[in-house]
Amino acid sequence: MNRIDQLFRNKPQRILNIYCTAGFPALNDTVSVVEALQQSGADMVELGMPFSDPLADGPVIQDSSTRAIANGMRISVLFDQLKGFRDRVSLPVILMGYMNPVLQFGVENFCKKCAEVGIDGLILPDLPMDEYEHEYKPLFEQYGLHLIFLVTPETSEARIRKIDSLSKGFVYAVSSSSTTGKDKVMADQQVYFARLKAMELKNPVLIGFGIRDRGTFETACTNSNGAIIGSAFVKAIENSTNLQHDIQSFVKGII
Amino acid sequence: MDIAVNTSQSRYHVNEKGYYGQFGGAYIPEMLYPNVEELRQQYLQIMSDPGFQQEFEQLLKDYVGRPSPLYFAKRLSEKYKAKIYLKREDLNHTGAHKVNNTIGQILLAKRLGKKRIIAETGAGQHGVATATVCALMDLECIVYMGSVDIQRQAPNVARMKMLGATVVPATSGSKTLKDATNEAIRDWINNPVDTHYIIGSVVGPHPYPDMVARFQSVISEEIKQQLLEKTGSEDPDYVIACVGGGSNAAGAFFHFTDRGNVKLVAVEAAGKGVNSGYSAATSQLGRLGIIHASKTLLMQTDDGQIVEPHSISAGLDYPGVGPLHAHLYETGRAQFLNATDDESLAAAYELSLLEGIIPALESAHALAKLKELPLQPDNVVVVCLSGRGDKDLETYIKHLK
Numbered sequence: 284m285n286r287i288d289q290l291f292r293n294k295p296q297r298i299l300n301i302y303c304t305a306g307f308p309a310l311n312d313t314v315s316v317v318e319a320l321q322q323s324g325a326d327m328v329e330l331g332m333p334f335s336d337p338l339a340d341g342p343v344i345q346d347s348s349t350r351a352i353a354n355g356m357r358i359s360v361l362f363d364q365l366k367g368f369r370d371r372v373s374l375p376v377i378l379m380g381y382m383n384p385v386l387q388f389g390v391e392n393f394c395k396k397c398a399e400v401g402i403d404g405l406i407l408p409d410l411p412m413d414e415y416e417h418e419y420k421p422l423f424e425q426y427g428l429h430l431i432f433l434v435t436p437e438t439s440e441a442r443i444r445k446i447d448s449l450s451k452g453f454v455y456a457v458s459s460s461s462t463t464g465k466d467k468v469m470a471d472q473q474v475y476f477a478r479l480k481a482m483e484l485k486n487p488v489l490i491g492f493g494i495r496d497r498g499t500f501e502t503a504c505t506n507s508n509g510a511i512i513g514s515a516f517v518k519a520i521e522n523s524t525n526l527q528h529d530i531q532s533f534v535k536g537i538i
Numbered sequence: 539m540d541i542a543v544n545t546s547q548s549r550y551h552v553n554e555k556g557y558y559g560q561f562g563g564a565y566i567p568e569m570l571y572p573n574v575e576e577l578r579q580q581y582l583q584i585m586s587d588p589g590f591q592q593e594f595e596q597l598l599k600d601y602v603g604r605p606s607p608l609y610f611a612k613r614l615s616e617k618y619k620a621k622i623y624l625k626r627e628d629l630n631h632t633g634a635h636k637v638n639n640t641i642g643q644i645l646l647a648k649r650l651g652k653k654r655i656i657a658e659t660g661a662g663q664h665g666v667a668t669a670t671v672c673a674l675m676d677l678e679c680i681v682y683m684g685s686v687d688i689q690r691q692a693p694n695v696a697r698m699k700m701l702g703a704t705v706v707p708a709t710s711g712s713k714t715l716k717d718a719t720n721e722a723i724r725d726w727i728n729n730p731v732d733t734h735y736i737i738g739s740v741v742g743p744h745p746y747p748d749m750v751a752r753f754q755s756v757i758s759e760e761i762k763q764q765l766l767e768k769t770g771s772e773d774p775d776y777v778i779a780c781v782g783g784g785s786n787a788a789g790a791f792f793h794f795t796d797r798g799n800v801k802l803v804a805v806e807a808a809g810k811g812v813n814s815g816y817s818a819a820t821s822q823l824g825r826l827g828i829i830h831a832s833k834t835l836l837m838q839t840d841d842g843q844i845v846e847p848h849s850i851s852a853g854l855d856y857p858g859v860g861p862l863h864a865h866l867y868e869t870g871r872a873q874f875l876n877a878t879d880d881e882s883l884a885a886a887y888e889l890s891l892l893e894g895i896i897p898a899l900e901s902a903h904a905l906a907k908l909k910e911l912p913l914q915p916d917n918v919v920v921v922c923l924s925g926r927g928d929k930d931l932e933t934y935i936k937h938l939k
């Protein structure tokens with residue numbers, strides 16, 4: 284069974300999913316960050332494959348991507364780093380990234396490598412639902428990879444249902460229409476989260492974008508199965524001299 | 539003067555899925571879906587509405603000054619031993635072809651009920667053309683511009699500000715057109731309801747490449763009529779245009795793509811030379827990839843990071859090319875040439891001295907290739923003079939020997 288599905292079966296509520304750009308803060312920190320997150324009590328990790336032009340990201344994740352690329356991170360390096368990491372890491376790991384580097388790597392080869400190292404799912408924000416359905420779905424399924432789609436407050440109910448039916452693992456509810464790292468007012472979004480909850484989707488829902496501390500995490504959890512933290516975590520470790528310690532205290536501050 | 543709205547059977551036009559051959563599509567994050575989908579569903583319908591067409595044509599005539607002249611360049615023709623005509627987009631209000639598209643899109647934005655307009659700009663011509671129509675229609679205007687381009691196109695920055703626009707510097711990456719486009723897209727993601735994004739070229743997610751090409755198609759519509767009057771035939775032997783994203787070329791080629799006897803020549807910016815590492819000649823240096831939500835030819839590293847291009851001309855300094863042009867290149871329907879910074883400077887001086895016309899640096903790239911075409915004395919050649927050189931004076935003065 285896919286580790287994401289296993290996780291939601293064992294722990295349906297208060298899932299904490301943390302995003303970090305691979306190869307950041309230093310090139311070889313990738314696996315140490317994942318291990319530290321697991322030890323600190325995070326439930327799931329999203330590793331960003333850095334891209335030169337990340338359209339859906341705000342300044343914090345843009346900067347971490349630029350730095351990771353300058354450090355020498357690329358998809359082939361990431362797979363090398365992840366070789367054997369499953370000996371030490373049991374939590375679900377998702378790769379997040381933009382389509383162009385994946386296309387250049389070769390989509391089938393990419394899926395194959397993901398399966399080899401033990402990746403559970405993918406978030407590819409600029410892969411449209413139609414392209415996925417008609418071009419890539421069988422391939423992703425063959426390699427046991429869950430593709431996680433985003434929905435926003437502007438997504439129509441019909442489209443949310445379509446996305447839910449195509450998704451596996453969970454649905455990623457963007458808390459407001461924004462790039463990553465924007466703090467829009469959570470209270471205004473409660474109506475939207477409640478609407479999502481009332482739809483009783485087949486997939487669990489995790490809320491992301493703008494979750495940054497205990498308060499926003501708690502609010503997100505009242506109407507969903509948990510939340511995703513990205514920019515706030517990246518910021519917390521960007522100048523870290525003691526990753527283990529700083530990651531521990533960041534996660535403690537949330538849960 | 540008609541906007542082309544009939545969905546054509548041409549293999550060079552977009553198909554119902556938003557592709558030109560294997561190029562195009564809409565690789566957008568979900569946050570952009572409602573806006574792009576609204577446009578996709580409505581653009582053809584709005585553009586074919588008689589009220590829309592009338593307003594568009596009236597503004598092109600009385601405000602922009604269309605039709606733009608098709609000028610027989612006698613001394614240039616003598617030099618290159620062919621009949622050379624210049625399509626004078628430089629004489630449009632605001633000084634370039636860009637305004638054809640911004641007039642169209644601002645009317646569309648009004649019909650979609652949008653209150654806030656955003657745009658990216660490289661040379662500043664599209665920014666000025668957007669700021670202009672926003673002033674005209676009393677809409678808020680925010681223009682993203684790379685901080686490098688803000689330096690090298692200072693007169694246009696001043697014009698945008700005088701027209702009431704807010705100019706926001708893009709400081710990431712190469713700090714040029716690509717990065718300004720990233721910032722505009724991010725703005726649109728953050729303002730999903732009240733904002734329309736006026737893209738300045740035939741790039742971006744479907745339906746932008748097709749919509750912009752249709753607004754610019756007035757260029758070739760007029761060329762046909764003007765040539766018929768002047769030469770007795772609608773068809774030239776050659777149409778030559780520079781290509782950044784490719785909107786002036788798309789407009790100049792539009793009505794000729796299915797006329798096999800008309801040779802289409804697209805000229806990209808070679809920068810310091812195609813293989814110098816400082817170039818923007820996408821068809822020569824690019825591979826299939828995705829930039830700004832469009833699958834097209836793209837300059838990139840082997841692991842798929844977008845490469846920072848170089849051109850002396852801010853309007854051509856872009857690592858991708860519109861999907862229509864990628865298709866014209868792949869099918870061989872258009873010939874793709876490229877001109878270096880130096881060749882283009884020389885061509886700009888040549889046109890100034892021979893014809894008394896100072897061209898934009900972008901347009902000078904197209905002129906620079908006249909010397910390479912196997913022209914015959916009775917060949918009719920149309921060069922799209924996409925803009926005027928006022929904005930480039932500082933660069934020209936710097937290179938005046």
Ligand SMILES: Cc1ncc(COP(=O)(O)O)c(C=O)c1O
Pocket residue numbers: 634635660661662663664738739740780781782783784785786787852853854898900901924925926
């Ligand atoms: C005068 C002029 N010509 C050409 C271009 C290039 O754009 P496109 O390839 O879309 O025509 C620009 C862009 O700024 C321009 O200002």
